[in-house]
Amino acid sequence: MPEGSSEQQQLRLLQAALDHINQGFTAFDGELRLVGRNKHFFDLLEFPEHLAEIGTHFSEFMRHNAERGEYGDGDIETLVSERVEIARSFRPHYLERVRPNGDVIAVKGDPLPGGGFVTTYTDITDQRQREEALEQAVAERTSDLRHSEERLRLITDAIPALIAYIDTRPCYTFANRRYASWFGLSVAAMQDRPVVEVLGESLFEELEPRIERALNGEEMTYEYRRKGPSGAYADMRSTLLPDVDPAGMVRGCFVLSLDVTEQNQREAALRQSQKMEAIGQLTGGVAHDFNNLLTIILGNLKDVKARADDDEDLVELVEPAIEAANRGASLISRLLAFARGGAVDPRPIDVAATLNDLARLLRRSLPSSIEIVVQIKDAPRPTRVDRSQLENALLNLALNARDAMNGSGRILYAVGEERLEAERAAELELQPGDYVRIDVEDDGMGMSEVTRQRAFEPFYTTKTFGAGNGLGLSTVYGFARHASGTVALRSQPGDGCCITLYLPCADRAGTDSAPDEAFEDPDATPLAEGQGELVLLVEDDAAVRAVVRRQLIDLGFSVLEAEDAEEALEMIRSIGEIRYLVSDIIMPGEMNGIALARQAKSITPTIKVGLISGFAQGQDREALAGCPFPVLPKPFATEALAGLIGRSA
Ligand SMILES: Nc1ncnc2c1ncn2[C@@H]1O[C@H](COP(=O)(O)OP(=O)(O)OP(=O)(O)O)[C@@H](O)[C@H]1O
Ligand SMILES: [Mg+2]
Structure with missing residues (x-):
């Protein structure tokens, strides 16, 4: 076989290999004549077959392209010569060309050592399309995100709380409007601001350990006091919530702060008023018992004094005791004024x-x-x-x-x-x-x-x-x-x-003054003097009863005693001669003094009633509302009791 034919054989093989490549390929010599190409080049760029002839000049390809509009508008010769000129410089080059049909072709040329150049053509249409689709998707996602971020901001700005996000630097990467304005800054100004700059040195120093712990993954809640934007001090309750990624790394922390000044004030005021209420009840109760005791002490001391008229030594002993008991009574009345508001007119x-x-x-x-x-x-x-x-x-x-x-x-x-x-x-x-x-x-x-x-x-x-x-x-x-x-x-x-x-x-002002009008100034009323008229005295405390009984006897009355309302009613029913009823208000059993008085009146309409009370100072305003009977606070002197009977109704 001649040498030539084996060479041709090799060339054919080489050409077949080149045609097999999934890229277009051309080689031009130093004169810009085609010396090599593959089939894909023609498929890809849709050149007519006659151009495939070895030796075809580079300009032929350019002309074909210019004529079919691949280089846009313009004079054909100019479009061609420009390109030929560039090709002559034999410089490596890369360009992406979009064909009128939309195909994107990547063209990569490199000079050959002996002159001329070799060029590959790759169809990157799909790749570009994928990239574009990806870019579009990214753009859409970004816009969605921005939209949802805006929504989130709208929501966080509407919440009456201070919300922020601190990263690990630590700097703010988010703050809602309230948070920003609480520190006198705009939302934009908070972005990427170091926490220390926003909080100020001293507050940052105070809170830094907590921020650090939160950035170490620990949820923190704490309160602190700070001068607010208005200049007044405010109590803040903050929660730091670590933001942990799926790998367990802390990315930053959410900050949620609430102004709890008002809440704290309300709680303190409530505690204070509950305390005063409790003290009021306690002192009211104590005062009530003390009034009964003082009634007994004072009543008996006065009796001792009356009997010791000519015994000066005894009088000297008794008088300071009476004085002290009176001081006690005035203290109790001040206490009651606190607990019950005092006897009021x-x-x-x-x-x-x-x-x-x-x-x-x-x-x-x-x-x-x-x-x-x-x-x-x-x-x-x-x-x-x-x-x-x-x-x-x-x-x-x-x-x-x-x-x-x-x-x-x-x-x-x-x-x-x-x-x-x-x-x-x-x-x-x-x-x-x-x-x-x-x-x-x-x-x-x-x-x-x-x-x-x-x-x-x-x-x-x-x-x-x-x-x-x-x-x-x-x-x-x-x-x-x-x-x-x-x-x-x-x-x-x-x-x-x-x-x-x-x-x-x-x-x-309240219209609940009716019960108070039952209390009258004991000094300003006519004193009753008894002529042996029958008084029914109702009092559950035997010692108090003994004192009042003696006072009544001193005033010239005859006295019947009852321990409670039931007993008293029985006596009223059976003894028609009872002229006066003197009764304690608060008594054990179903019936209090006021109810007893009403019943007594229905049995014996002519009976006259006067009430005595250990609270006697606005106690049981409801019970006393509309009470038509005069009330005398304990402890009382004999004259005051005379006044009560004088006013009895
Ligand atoms: N104007 C005031 N300035 C400073 N402290 C006061 C004043 N008023 C009251 N306080 C304080 O409040 C306390 C309680 O006062 P409050 O009037 O209840 O009792 P007091 O004056 O101590 O005794 P009292 O009034 O029974 O004689 C006083 O002991 C005092 O410490
Ligand atoms: Mg005082």
Whole structure:
């Protein structure tokens, strides 16, 4: 076989191999004449077969392309010569060409060592399509995400909580509007801000250990106090929730903070009012028992004194005892004033006039180094209270102010009207409405935090033994609460004290004064003197009964005794001569003194009733509501009992 034919054989084999490749292939020599190509090149670029001829000039291909519009608009010759020119430079090149039919062809050319160049053509249409689809999907996802992020922001901005996300640096990567504005920043300004910059050095130092623990995967909840954007201190309760990835790594933590200032204040106020309520019940009960005891002590001591008229030694012993028991009785009545509001005779009172009178009295009795100032802001409407209780309260406050001063200073009484809207009223535990507001302000030494919290408790005093009983402010508190008002307190150590009384304006003051009118000033009523008339005395405590019985006998009455209502009713039914019924109000058994009195009246209409009570100071307002019988508080002197019988109805 001639050599040529084996060479041709090899060439054919080579061509077959080239045709087998899944890429187009061409080789041009230094003159830009085609020296090699494969079948795929023609398939891919749809060149006519005649161009496949070895030796075809490069420009023929360019012309064919230009003519069929592959290079866009323009002069054919120019389009061709430009390309030929570039090809002549034989520089390596890569380009992606989009054919009019949309196919994307990657063209990669490299010079050949002896001149000319070899080029491969790859169809990357699918690849490009996949990439584009991917890009589109990514763009859509991003837009979805942005949308859901916006929704999330809308939601987090609407929630009344401070929400943020801290990464491990630690910097903020998210903060809702509330969070940002709480720190005086915009949401955008929070982005990527170091936590220390936002919290400030000192707060960061305080919270850093917690943030660190949260970033170590521990959920943390804690409270702290910080000056809020308004300048007022706020209590914040924060939870740090670690954000852990599926591999268990902490990526950062969510921060959820709530302003719990109001909640804390409400809880503290509730605790305070529950405490006062409990103390009120306790002292009320104790006072009731003490009144019974004092009735016995005083009654018997007075009896001893009466019998010891000519024995001076005995009188000397008895008198201080009576004096002490009387002091005890007045203490108890102050206690009851706290617990039950005291015996009251509410009338519309002009507070401004009362203050002016009181100021006059105080100027006379306090040292002249203490200035008393009365400030009346547009004369307020009257308030329905017991005048002597109001005076007593204002006097107590003046005495406290005096005691808080070092001999000299200023006491300011300011009075005006204030309308309490729902929110402020709720804070003060009052009904919304118009109130007479009295501020009693001094420039004394002020109160410590502990004193401020306990000042209204009965028996809380910082004064030395004997100098104070700790009943002044509790009486003021009891008076104000029972007048449907309240008392508030503002004081700093070393910076004076201001006590504010709120009392409802008269036109909306409670109308529950009926029971109180049952209490009358015992001194102002005619004293009864007995002529042996029959009195039925009903009292469950035997010792008290013995004292009252003696007092009645001293007054000239004959006395029958009963231990409870049932026994009393039996006596009334069988003994028509009973003229008076003197009964305790609170008694064991079904029936109290008031019910007994009503029944007695239905049996013997002419019977006259007077009631005695250990609470006797607004106790059981409901039971006493509309009670037509006079009531005498225990303990009482014989004259007061005479007054009760004189008023009996
Ligand atoms: N204006 C004031 N300035 C400073 N501290 C006061 C003032 N008013 C009251 N306090 C404090 O509150 C405590 C309780 O006062 P409160 O009037 O109830 O009792 P007291 O004055 O100690 O005794 P009492 O009034 O029974 O004689 C006082 O002991 C005092 O520490
Ligand atoms: Mg006092």
